[in-house]
Amino acid sequence: MDNIQVFMRIRPLSEDEYKRDRTSESAVRMLTDSTVSIPSQRTENFTFDFVGTEDCAQEEVFEAVGKRAVEQCIQGYNGTIFAYGQTGSGKTFTMQGARDEFTGPDDELRGLIPRCFEYLFARIAEEEARCNGRVKYLCKASYIEIYNETIYDLLDPLIRTCALREDIKKGIFIDNVTEETVQDPNEAYSVFVRGTTSRHVSATSMNRESSRSHSVLMLIIQSLTQMDTGLTEIRESQFNLVDLAGSERQKLANTSGMRLKEAANINKSLSTLGNVINSLVDISNGRPRHVNYRDSKLTFLLRDSLGGNSVTFIIANVSPAMCNDAETASTLRFAQRAKMIRNKAVVNQDMQGNVPQLQAEIQRLKLQIAQMRPNGSSVMDSSLAGSEYTVSPYSETVVSSDSGSGGIGARPAGLETKEHRIMWKFVLLVMRKLQETERQKARYAENIFELKDSLDRHRRQLQQQKLVLKLSKAECEALRRNTSIANVASAENNALREEITVLQSALSAQPDYSELIIENHQLLEELGYMTARQSTISDLPDLTEAREAIESLLISETNAIDLKAAFPIIPDDAVYAGLEAKIKQAQHDINDLELQRDKLEFQINSIEEDWQSVNEGTHKLSTASTDDQVDAIIEKTMDSIVGDQARDTWSAISSLFTRTF
Numbered sequence: 001m002d003n004i005q006v007f008m009r010i011r012p013l014s015e016d017e018y019k020r021d022r023t024s025e026s027a028v029r030m031l032t033d034s035t036v037s038i039p040s041q042r043t044e045n046f047t048f049d050f051v052g053t054e055d056c057a058q059e060e061v062f063e064a065v066g067k068r069a070v071e072q073c074i075q076g077y078n079g080t081i082f083a084y085g086q087t088g089s090g091k092t093f094t095m096q097g098a099r100d101e102f103t104g105p106d107d108e109l110r111g112l113i114p115r116c117f118e119y120l121f122a123r124i125a126e127e128e129a130r131c132n133g134r135v136k137y138l139c140k141a142s143y144i145e146i147y148n149e150t151i152y153d154l155l156d157p158l159i160r161t162c163a164l165r166e167d168i169k170k171g172i173f174i175d176n177v178t179e180e181t182v183q184d185p186n187e188a189y190s191v192f193v194r195g196t197t198s199r200h201v202s203a204t205s206m207n208r209e210s211s212r213s214h215s216v217l218m219l220i221i222q223s224l225t226q227m228d229t230g231l232t233e234i235r236e237s238q239f240n241l242v243d244l245a246g247s248e249r250q251k252l253a254n255t256s257g258m259r260l261k262e263a264a265n266i267n268k269s270l271s272t273l274g275n276v277i278n279s280l281v282d283i284s285n286g287r288p289r290h291v292n293y294r295d296s297k298l299t300f301l302l303r304d305s306l307g308g309n310s311v312t313f314i315i316a317n318v319s320p321a322m323c324n325d326a327e328t329a330s331t332l333r334f335a336q337r338a339k340m341i342r343n344k345a346v347v348n349q350d351m352q353g354n355v356p357q358l359q360a361e362i363q364r365l366k367l368q369i370a371q372m373r374p375n376g377s378s379v380m381d382s383s384l385a386g387s388e389y390t391v392s393p394y395s396e397t398v399v400s401s402d403s404g405s406g407g408i409g410a411r412p413a414g415l416e417t418k419e420h421r422i423m424w425k426f427v428l429l430v431m432r433k434l435q436e437t438e439r440q441k442a443r444y445a446e447n448i449f450e451l452k453d454s455l456d457r458h459r460r461q462l463q464q465q466k467l468v469l470k471l472s473k474a475e476c477e478a479l480r481r482n483t484s485i486a487n488v489a490s491a492e493n494n495a496l497r498e499e500i501t502v503l504q505s506a507l508s509a510q511p512d513y514s515e516l517i518i519e520n521h522q523l524l525e526e527l528g529y530m531t532a533r534q535s536t537i538s539d540l541p542d543l544t545e546a547r548e549a550i551e552s553l554l555i556s557e558t559n560a561i562d563l564k565a566a567f568p569i570i571p572d573d574a575v576y577a578g579l580e581a582k583i584k585q586a587q588h589d590i591n592d593l594e595l596q597r598d599k600l601e602f603q604i605n606s607i608e609e610d611w612q613s614v615n616e617g618t619h620k621l622s623t624a625s626t627d628d629q630v631d632a633i634i635e636k637t638m639d640s641i642v643g644d645q646a647r648d649t650w651s652a653i654s655s656l657f658t659r660t661f
């Protein structure tokens, strides 16, 4: 079992960082060639397999990481290189090189990926020449990115989405992903460049072209070796080159829409990666743990690279700036933990031939080996059967887990000739098959455990949803009750309005007072005129009686009294004032009612808005995956609620989620 190898790389200080820090002093202190500390963060010391300082060349990183990974893959081991670090720390520079500036094999700034291509194909040519054409290699490339928890095939012209599948023989694989055969470094590089142009990038405060996704370039390296026996030995390894999205916590505040979803997903997958690493570290320290690989696409896809069948390297990229010291310390802590993980890499090797043929061959070999032993007993029968074995196909030894019996570790006596050694190799192969079956069984058991775990989680979620639904129904009922009170008030309002209309029409049905007043006024004027002419009239002796009669008739008061008596319909001042007061009162009532109605309408709207906020908040909570997300949703929703009742309901719902998380 080999530990994951961790390499730290410090990039040079950028101009922006220099302006911010006002110093070129590095936040990282080199204690030895491989041990560093961050004094400003008062952290512990960190020791890695390799530390590249600011002036570390691309070639050095390749020699330390890329070359070793390619060598392992050529032998048939799976290999993975992860570039980890905060945004702008140099992950893409390390993996790919200075962006868009690759000018070919002489370019000093080209990164690990082009250098690995060059070295891989050079080594393949070497191996094929060495074995005089008995070995043939085949390389296929796939290139995907994981963006918002969805896998995109970057080599597909439509950048199709793909699903992850698990097969007991193949392990975890991407269904239907494009695989392109590549025969030399140039072909491989042009495939890589084509995929890179389809990646999701955008500008961040730290980086003009920041990767918003995890990208995984996968090379399948197959070798077919013609054996002297006529059988074909097949070795197949997968080489993953992974450029992760920035490791710093993405800011969710003041972010919305697509950016919010993007940031939340980056947080989710990186925190799952952290959790997986923590569980694996616990396992390495002898504490049994369940590893939640399935919690993110990244960890599930790269399950073998983390604690499984792979030789894995992590490059922890950091900035030397003082302003980034906290992020640098966090990256180094992550890397330090990852270094404790132990992987179990084995050569992925098989023999081609049909089952009966192989079985017959195995029987024949077993028999021959048994005959070669001095006491005639079978190796299988006497020593290997019923035990657990670790097989090293290169050293040609078998080691029993129930050691102590001692006799089966080394190659048995009597295998001096070439033919015998080949036979012994077949027996080893059978042992390996047995071992593989054991591993598959263990994997089945692990899968069942994971599925049960996931089922339990879904059950719990369902129960929560049911409770939320119940609370929502109660709230709905309360709102409905409120609405019916509002309806009663509005019915009263309408009745009053109708009453006012009736009163107004009754008022308008009264006689026209102004007309009567005008008429009265005209009569008074006429009286004045008659009085003025009175002297003239009094000169007419024969008209005196008539004048007196007219005078008595035309005295204004008498006239008015007579008029009132003659026309009782004309209202007096008190009636008029009374009517006016009634009109005023009615208008006052109308104003009051209108005010009341506005208030009720406002209340109804507020309740409706509160209810909508509670609903939306509940929905968001059910999709939130981290404590921070839950806190942010609870706070934001609480801020937007006005009414006490909705506040109480929201508190009840949110406390439920807080407790669950």
Ligand SMILES: Nc1ncnc2c1ncn2[C@@H]1O[C@H](COP(=O)(O)OP(=O)(O)OP(=O)(O)O)[C@@H](O)[C@H]1O
Residues within 6 Å of the ligand: 010, 011, 012, 085, 086, 087, 088, 089, 090, 091, 092, 093, 094, 098, 099, 204, 207, 209, 210, 211, 212, 244, 245, 246, 247, 317
């Ligand atoms: N070792 C280095 N030497 C010189 N320049 C570097 C080095 N590492 C990074 N840079 C420069 O720093 C900038 C940011 O680097 P890069 O884009 O590789 O960061 P990143 O970690 O991939 O960021 P993101 O996560 O946002 O994609 C680039 O302009 C790159 O050229």
